[in-house]
Amino acid sequence: MVATFEPKTDYKVVGTRPIRHDGYDKVTGRAIYGADVKLPGLIWAVCVRSPHAHANIKSIDTSAAEAHEGVFAVITGADMPKAESKLVDLGEGNINFKWASNKLMADKKVLYRGHPVAAIAAIDRYTAEEAARKVVVEYEVLPSVTNVVDALKDDAPIILPDMVGDDLGEDVTNTNMAAHVRHEFGDVAGAMASAAHTVEREYNMQMVHQGYIEPQNATATWDEEDRIKIWTSTQGAFPARTQIAGILQVDVSRVKVTPTEIGGGFGGKIPVYFEPLAAILSKKSQRPVKMVMERTAVFETTGPTPGARMIVKLGADANGKLTAATADIWFEAGANPGAFIGPAAMCIYAPYEIPNTRIDGWDVLVNKPKVAPYRAPGSPQVAFAMESAVNELCENAGWDPLNFRIDNASKEGTRRGDGVLFSKIGMQEVLEATKESAHWNAPIGDAPEGKVRGRGIASGYWFNIGLKSSANLAVNSDGTVQLTEGSTDIGGSRTSMAMHVAEVLGIGAHDVRPTVGDTESIGYTDVTGGSRTTYATGYACWIAANNLVDVLKERVAVLWDINKDDVEFNDGSFSSKAEAQKTIGFKELAGKLDDLGGPANSTGSVDLESAGDGFGMHIADIEIDLATGKSDIIRYTAVQDVGTAIHPAYVEGQLQGGSAQGIGWALNEEYYMQDDGKMANSSFLDYRMPTTLDLPLIETVLVEVPNPLHPYGVRGVGETPICPPIPAIANAINDAIGKRLYNTPMNAGSILKALK
Amino acid sequence: MTTNSPSKVHVTTTINGQQHELLVPGYMSLLDTLRELIGLTGTKEGCLDGNCGACTVNIDGRIVDSCLVLGAEVNGKEVSTIEGMATPEGLHPLQQAFLEEAALQCGICTPGFLVAAKGLLDNEPSPTEGRIRHWLAGNLCRCTGYDKIVRAVQKASD
Numbered sequence: 056m057v058a059t060f061e062p063k064t065d066y067k068v069v070g071t072r073p074i075r076h077d078g079y080d081k082v083t084g085r086a087i088y089g090a091d092v093k094l095p096g097l098i099w100a101v102c103v104r105s106p107h108a109h110a111n112i113k114s115i116d117t118s119a120a121e122a123h124e125g126v127f128a129v130i131t132g133a134d135m136p137k138a139e140s141k142l143v144d145l146g147e148g149n150i151n152f153k154w155a156s157n158k159l160m161a162d163k164k165v166l167y168r169g170h171p172v173a174a175i176a177a178i179d180r181y182t183a184e185e186a187a188r189k190v191v192v193e194y195e196v197l198p199s200v201t202n203v204v205d206a207l208k209d210d211a212p213i214i215l216p217d218m219v220g221d222d223l224g225e226d227v228t229n230t231n232m233a234a235h236v237r238h239e240f241g242d243v244a245g246a247m248a249s250a251a252h253t254v255e256r257e258y259n260m261q262m263v264h265q266g267y268i269e270p271q272n273a274t275a276t277w278d279e280e281d282r283i284k285i286w287t288s289t290q291g292a293f294p295a296r297t298q299i300a301g302i303l304q305v306d307v308s309r310v311k312v313t314p315t316e317i318g319g320g321f322g323g324k325i326p327v328y329f330e331p332l333a334a335i336l337s338k339k340s341q342r343p344v345k346m347v348m349e350r351t352a353v354f355e356t357t358g359p360t361p362g363a364r365m366i367v368k369l370g371a372d373a374n375g376k377l378t379a380a381t382a383d384i385w386f387e388a389g390a391n392p393g394a395f396i397g398p399a400a401m402c403i404y405a406p407y408e409i410p411n412t413r414i415d416g417w418d419v420l421v422n423k424p425k426v427a428p429y430r431a432p433g434s435p436q437v438a439f440a441m442e443s444a445v446n447e448l449c450e451n452a453g454w455d456p457l458n459f460r461i462d463n464a465s466k467e468g469t470r471r472g473d474g475v476l477f478s479k480i481g482m483q484e485v486l487e488a489t490k491e492s493a494h495w496n497a498p499i500g501d502a503p504e505g506k507v508r509g510r511g512i513a514s515g516y517w518f519n520i521g522l523k524s525s526a527n528l529a530v531n532s533d534g535t536v537q538l539t540e541g542s543t544d545i546g547g548s549r550t551s552m553a554m555h556v557a558e559v560l561g562i563g564a565h566d567v568r569p570t571v572g573d574t575e576s577i578g579y580t581d582v583t584g585g586s587r588t589t590y591a592t593g594y595a596c597w598i599a600a601n602n603l604v605d606v607l608k609e610r611v612a613v614l615w616d617i618n619k620d621d622v623e624f625n626d627g628s629f630s631s632k633a634e635a636q637k638t639i640g641f642k643e644l645a646g647k648l649d650d651l652g653g654p655a656n657s658t659g660s661v662d663l664e665s666a667g668d669g670f671g672m673h674i675a676d677i678e679i680d681l682a683t684g685k686s687d688i689i690r691y692t693a694v695q696d697v698g699t700a701i702h703p704a705y706v707e708g709q710l711q712g713g714s715a716q717g718i719g720w721a722l723n724e725e726y727y728m729q730d731d732g733k734m735a736n737s738s739f740l741d742y743r744m745p746t747t748l749d750l751p752l753i754e755t756v757l758v759e760v761p762n763p764l765h766p767y768g769v770r771g772v773g774e775t776p777i778c779p780p781i782p783a784i785a786n787a788i789n790d791a792i793g794k795r796l797y798n799t800p801m802n803a804g805s806i807l808k809a810l811k
Numbered sequence: 812m813t814t815n816s817p818s819k820v821h822v823t824t825t826i827n828g829q830q831h832e833l834l835v836p837g838y839m840s841l842l843d844t845l846r847e848l849i850g851l852t853g854t855k856e857g858c859l860d861g862n863c864g865a866c867t868v869n870i871d872g873r874i875v876d877s878c879l880v881l882g883a884e885v886n887g888k889e890v891s892t893i894e895g896m897a898t899p900e901g902l903h904p905l906q907q908a909f910l911e912e913a914a915l916q917c918g919i920c921t922p923g924f925l926v927a928a929k930g931l932l933d934n935e936p937s938p939t940e941g942r943i944r945h946w947l948a949g950n951l952c953r954c955t956g957y958d959k960i961v962r963a964v965q966k967a968s969d
Binding site: 072074075077078079081082083084085086087088090091093179180181265266267268269270316317318319320321347349350545546547702704705707708711712714715716738739740744745746747748750752753 | 836838839843846847850851852853854855856857858859860862863865892893894896897902906909910911912913915916917918919920921922925940943944945947948949950951952953954955956957958959960961962
């Protein structure tokens with residue numbers, strides 16, 4: 056039985072904007088991120104990487120590198136433990152240890168450019184790089200495939216000859232198709248045939264990268280007792296431990312992961328890269344080993360999110376009601392299986408009630424880096440296709456795109472594209488808030504000469520995951536509380552956790568001191584990802600705080616020599632049911648604990664199904680220079696059902712940051728691949744993420760439809776906002792120039808081409 | 812450093828008001844000089860090619876990417892880093908404004924943004940939003956969409 060909660064409004068701490076607890080360390084440079092870790096005797100390691108996207112390794116000669124002065128250890132694929140083929144759920148996507156191990160270090164064959172073939176540990180980074188240049192690798196270059204169409208051709212080079220694909224439940228071999236899934240409901244063919252209006256289009260998207268500013272890193276020691284200690288920037292210390300232990304073939308208890316401060320992740324720091332390599336190098340050198348990835352390798356070998364080919368067809372009746380939808384989507388997995396076709400199927404139709412739907416999804420290997428989760432993995436792609444098609448359907452039929460969305464909005468009981476029925480959701484409330492928003496009701500204004508303006512809207516959806524979290528509390532004698540929790544903090548979550556505790560205990564947000572624990576100081580906690588953290592870890596904190604109240608009631612009972620059941624707790628104060636005037640505040644009680652039984656501690660843990668579905672609507676105003684195709688986003692608004700905003704400033708920040716990433720994806724970002732599998736733009740200069748000059752202030756409208764599954768109504772927030780921007784901008788471009796773009800990025804060149 | 816590294820350069824420099832005398836390998840960036848030789852890890856590495864601004868420091872009043880400067884080049888110069896921004900009296904107004912406006916999420920770009928923004932406000936106490944955006948265009952942030960960063964700089968410039 057899942058607990059449900061009535062919405063509350065009379066909060067004291069929830070909904071306020073305290074300064075984040077880790078803020079002082081982060082504005083002064085004191086905060087320790089992964090690359091800042093120092094240990095006595097620390098040495099550095101770098102990888103030798105393949106210059107080819109697909110090649111057999113005929114030989115590797117590391118002798119000159121080993122002889123290089125200052126080198127302590129060299130490893131190749133031969134040093135990697137043979138990881139078993141075992142699928143493990145990491146919360147946001149699965150990994151198979153066998154493929155995960157192979158991704159970190161090639162075994163006889165390289166599968167993508169930048170694939171490590173050796174790693175070298177030396178006295179410092181410069182020496183390791185010098186020695187790396189002395190490794191001699193003889194390759195037999197193989198033909199490579201870099202898109203889903205080529206990868207599925209009969210004569211395509213097979214990337215993983217020993218992979219068994221899953222075609223609707225049937226095993227298939229000698230293929231680059233890792234999986235084919237289908238979800239079908241209703242009479243799709245019949246409904247489509249009788250639709251009054253239909254639209255069918257193909258959409259294509261290139262891979263894009265998460266673009267976190269801090270590169271991947273790891274520091275490791277492997278000691279005489281075979282205990283492995285890892286310091287790393289990770290989105291989840293425990294899932295990192297699972298991966299490291301699985302790849303190294305040791306028990307999880309042999310591995311201690313200390314999560315450092317983390318410089319962005321967006322899903323890309325759920326998979327491990329350097330951690331197992333640094334550990335093996337430490338074992339070989341008997342020294343602590345640090346690795347920090349160079350930016351080119353970050354682009355070429357980590358992240359990205361799948362490039363996609365998608366064909367979407369919609370049918371509606373004469374009254375503007377959607378009756379049927381089909382989608383065929385092919386996602387690039389990179390060189391190992393695992394594109395996010397499952398989430399794509401869950402998300403594509405979610406904002407709408409459509410009686411007859413089908414989606415077929417294919418997970419396709421290509422000679423590119425193995426994809427990693429990126430903020431709502433799979434959803435922005437299908438949002439681009441679906442939301443573009445919805446607007447085109449509206450344009451053809453003469454319907455208002457916002458009213459059409461209101462008329463077709465999903466609600467409690469609507470069936471999602473994968474069959475799940477929605478509980479209480481806020482799509483309708485989001486649409487109404489959009490209609491009432493300042494932006495929607497403001498004229499777009501006249502464009503200067505030589506430019507045109509357009510407005511676009513689009514919705515977006517992410518399902519938000521629950522999973523496992525742990526929290527511990529301990530009372531200090533001065534009336535403050537120590538909180539240890541397991542979620543690495545990427546955007547202020549520590550403070551939201553402290554606010555959960557403070558709200559229960561009736562104390563201030565800064566009376567709770569939150570710490571993110573390592574894997575030996577807190578219970579299992581899943582990744583900071585899936586928009587689960589404030590929901591699930593906050594829930595664990597709420598349980599821990601209530602358990603602490605229970606512990607403290609016992610102490611009050613001792614103090615007053617009454618039964619525990621006769622002690623009440625309200626607004627930070629304990630009182631006696633029998634004698635209402637008998638009260639003691641939390642802080643005063645904390646100072647007396649030494650005489651009442653000593654330390655008061657508590658713990659809380661959860662394993663939850665869902666964090667409550669998240670819906671958003673975005674409005675984008677674009678201005679396009681007709682001579683150059685250059686576009687500027689001149690006004691932007693993100694509307695989203697956020698459940699209850701614990702710390703509204705950081706909720707707004709999630710909406711703004713997700714919008715900015717979506718805008719970059721829409722307008723500029725792409726893996727620009729050469730035919731030989733080389734990424735031609737693997738630097739921040741050429742990859743060109745949005746800068747301060749590329750964005751306006753981003754307006755937010757926080758719609759609060761409390762999630763009944765959380766004590767304070769929290770709903771997952773972080774991922775939904777990256778879904779609407781791409782189609783909102785496509786729709787804005789169409790509004791501005793009367794031409795629709797079906798491929799990303801929709802950069803100046805693409806717009807100019809459409810204008811001609 | 813390795814025994815076979817090229818000869819080292821004798822560098823006398825002032826960092827955050829304190830004089831340092833260093834032997835810096837000729838190939839070593841100022842970023843690594845700060846982080847590895849002196850231990851000032853507040854200056855961050857993001858790209859090592861001058862495109863993200865995470866390693867921004869101030870040399871003699873000019874903001875620069877410390878990954879593009881050699882440690883040997885700061886001989887006789889005054890360098891200030893994020894660690895030198897707060898004083899015993901407290902945080903710099905920009906640091907306080909970043910906290911109050913929630914202008915950081917992961918925080919890895921924050922030292923670079925603060926040092927860069929200080930470089931602006933030291934010379935132009937009341938910049939427009941457009942001027943702030945132009946000045947900070949060399950610093951990448953992937954978390955915030957810049958909204959709250961720009962607002963924080965505006966707040967500190969009042």
